[in-house]
Ligand SMILES: [Zn+2]
């Protein structure tokens with residue numbers, strides 16, 4: 562099963578030539594999930610060869626421009642590419658109104674249906690689920706309503722071992738074996754013992770996305786033990802007062818969250834435009850949480866890439 566993150570934008574609100582504003586692409590099974598959609602995100606999707614035909618879900622953390630100004634352009638392009646499949650967009654109150662107004666005055670008529678879901682940013686709750694993944698909100702503290710998202714794979718089924726698979730298995734018996742059950746004879750004796758015919762299911766992986774936020778330990782319980790955490794680190798530690806004033810986090814604060822939540826790996830990003838090089842960001846974060854990596858556009862991080 563494929564479960565991987567590709568980073569499309571690492572900058573913050575003020576534009577710089579070397580960075581795009583926030584956007585991350587998640588590949589789960591055969592489908593694409595976009596998290597935030599800063600200006601130019603559609604160009605980044607093209608640049609890194611991520612197919613928009615498989616993009617079915619868009620999650621917007623908050624309505625600051627560096628997190629959604631690319632959305633109307635992307636939607637218009639999907640329409641020009643003759644998309645007809647439904648699209649689901651999750652965002653705080655206001656986005657549906659903004660997009661509808663933009664469509665109205667640009668006389669853009671979509672050939673596909675958008676399902677808008679308004680996120681409640683003050684509490685953590687199950688926002689979305691399908692066969693493969695569940696998405697839970699992570700309330701964040703920012704100047705406007707804002708929440709992150711925890712993507713958690715659904716529990717895996719066991720896999721039947723081809724070499725030992727009996728020929729007379731019915732569909733129902735295959736389902737039972739995949740669910741970890743033994744198969745019994747009519748007299749109650751064991752016909753097929755599960756552990757002989759199946760391999761254990763793989764661990765379910767999770768990815769937590771913490772967008773713009775003041776340092777808050779309230780996220781720790783929600784993201785506990787996540788395999789991968791993205792957490793903004795707009796400023797170096799020396800600008801802690803500036804981070805606090807603007808409702809953002811520093812390198813060390815992001816790393817502290819990773820450490821306390823015992824995540825497997827941390828990616829930091831959303832760098833302030835004042836920073837030309839990022840080595841100090843990495844060094845500072847690693848002082849607190851060693852398994853930290855810089856968000857770099859075009860890089861893919863495999864959360865899971867194992868065939869089940
Ligand atoms: Zn931002």
Ligand SMILES: [Zn+2]
Nearest residue numbers: 623625703773
């Ligand atoms: Zn913001």
